[in-house]
Amino acid sequence: MGDKKSTDKAGEKPVEKAPAPLGAEVLDRLFVTVQARKGADPETSYTAKLYSRGTAKIAQKVGEEAVEAILEAVRGDKAALAAESADLLYHLLVLWADLGLDPAEVWSKLGQREGTSGIDEKKSRKA
Numbered sequence: 001m002g003d004k005k006s007t008d009k010a011g012e013k014p015v016e017k018a019p020a021p022l023g024a025e026v027l028d029r030l031f032v033t034v035q036a037r038k039g040a041d042p043e044t045s046y047t048a049k050l051y052s053r054g055t056a057k058i059a060q061k062v063g064e065e066a067v068e069a070i071l072e073a074v075r076g077d078k079a080a081l082a083a084e085s086a087d088l089l090y091h092l093l094v095l096w097a098d099l100g101l102d103p104a105e106v107w108s109k110l111g112q113r114e115g116t117s118g119i120d121e122k123k124s125r126k127a
């Protein structure tokens with residue numbers, strides 16, 4: 001159980017099992033984790049350290065990670081962009097948790113926008 005290696009049919013060569021693909025549900029799990037870090041020890045939890053530094057510092061970190069992601073995008077480095085995007089999403093989730101914003105509210109906003117072109121939405125605001 002839990003061993004990623006198994007054997008082929010002949011039972012001779014070890015066969016590497018691909019890890020289960022991860023989807024956006026990882027964000028929901030991460031949010032549960034960062035929420036659970038409230039009140040944790042800042043010496044052992046980076047998330048708790050962020051909370052201890054306050055909302056403005058967490059917001060600043062989100063901005064810094066966004067800039068780092070932008071720089072990698074402009075450089076065209078997709079691997080680095082993926083890593084910086086993960087940093088950005090983590091810090092954004094910490095910011096939401098710090099402010100008590102439920103990710104479901106964000107998912108709901110995205111859901112409401114589904115099927116509405118950004119072009120049309122902008123026109124409706126001007127009208």
Ligand SMILES: N=c1c2ncn([C@@H]3O[C@H](COP(=O)(O)OP(=O)(O)OP(=O)(O)O)[C@@H](O)[C@H]3O)c2ncn1[C@@H]1O[C@H](COP(=O)(O)O)[C@@H](O)[C@H]1O
Nearest residue numbers: 030033034037044045046047048049061064086087090091
């Ligand atoms: N996803 C992340 C994650 N992504 C990035 N980071 C940390 O974010 C930090 C960003 O690096 P920086 O150089 O910007 O940070 P820094 O050196 O402290 O800079 P300053 O804050 O001083 O400006 C690094 O320490 C990364 O390890 C993360 N830390 C934690 N998580 C998740 O949060 C969970 C809980 O982590 P802890 O709270 O540390 O237990 C972990 O299990 C992970 O799932």
